[in-house]
Amino acid sequence: MRTPVFAANWKMNIGPHDAAEFMRTFLGAYAPHMDRTVIVFPPALSLCAVAESTRERADIQLGVQNIFRESRGAFTGENSAVMAKQAGATFALVGHSERRQLFSETDHETSLKCAEAVRAGLVPVLCVGETLAERERGETEAVVLRQLCAGVSELDPSQIASMLVAYEPVWAIGTGRTATPAEAESVHAVIRAALRERVGSDGDRVPILYGGSVNEGNAASLLSAPDIDGVLVGSACLKPDSWTRIVLT
Numbered sequence: 001m002r003t004p005v006f007a008a009n010w011k012m013n014i015g016p017h018d019a020a021e022f023m024r025t026f027l028g029a030y031a032p033h034m035d036r037t038v039i040v041f042p043p044a045l046s047l048c049a050v051a052e053s054t055r056e057r058a059d060i061q062l063g064v065q066n067i068f069r070e071s072r073g074a075f076t077g078e079n080s081a082v083m084a085k086q087a088g089a090t091f092a093l094v095g096h097s098e099r100r101q102l103f104s105e106t107d108h109e110t111s112l113k114c115a116e117a118v119r120a121g122l123v124p125v126l127c128v129g130e131t132l133a134e135r136e137r138g139e140t141e142a143v144v145l146r147q148l149c150a151g152v153s154e155l156d157p158s159q160i161a162s163m164l165v166a167y168e169p170v171w172a173i174g175t176g177r178t179a180t181p182a183e184a185e186s187v188h189a190v191i192r193a194a195l196r197e198r199v200g201s202d203g204d205r206v207p208i209l210y211g212g213s214v215n216e217g218n219a220a221s222l223l224s225a226p227d228i229d230g231v232l233v234g235s236a237c238l239k240p241d242s243w244t245r246i247v248l249t
């Protein structure tokens with residue numbers, strides 16, 4: 001009942017000029033499929049170029065990789081959810097582990113960003129995931145639940161039911177070490193149970209994506225697990241041909 005989601009996180013790659021070229025190649029190889037959702041998260045500077053190239057392709061959704069907690073003002077260098085929406089975004093990644101680790105983003109900030117995304121009319125995609133040390137200490141579930149509960153703390157049940165969650169174990173991101181479908185599913189099931197606890201059966205509507213070294217060779221087996229509703233892809237989405245093969249999984 002949940003449509004599979006294929007999301008590409010370009011991170012700090014592919015500027016506006018290269019983005020137009022990338023999208024021409026990708027859209028030429030990928031015909032619209034109504035049975036899946038495709039979301040591209042370009043860097044903010046490339047958002048308008050990607051929006052322009054998908055003008056005729058309502059099947060391709062766009063998102064922004066990060067937003068600031070306020071909607072406007074004297075915050076040099078930041079991008080707001082309102083501006084991202086104007087530029088063509090429908091989704092906003094919040095709390096990606098690189099934001100948490102490299103930019104010291106806290107759980108509290110993720111809650112403000114999720115709330116700001118919703119206020120601006122964007123759908124938050126809240127990223128959660130444990131580090132290797134936390135996993136080895138047996139803290140995976142506690143960390144993921146802490147991040148999840150904090151991230152949604154400013155949202156009401158209907159807003160929670162309309163968002164997306166991405167489980168991205170930090171030890172699997174950009175390392176070539178993917179969680180097995182069973183490892184990922186066990187955490188996804190914990191997230192699903194927590195969502196149900198908060199919003200009842202509407203928690204079943206929330207797509208829970210897996211991210212961390214997803215590629216064309218492992219996407220299908222990950223997606224076959226009951227609570228893995230989509231993939232959030234980094235390295236393997238940077239070449240139009242491998243990204244196309246993943247989307248066609």
Ligand code: PGA
Pocket residue numbers: 009168172173174175211212213214232233234235236
């Ligand atoms: P990766 O990145 O596919 O390169 O591991 C995923 C992500 O960080 O979203």
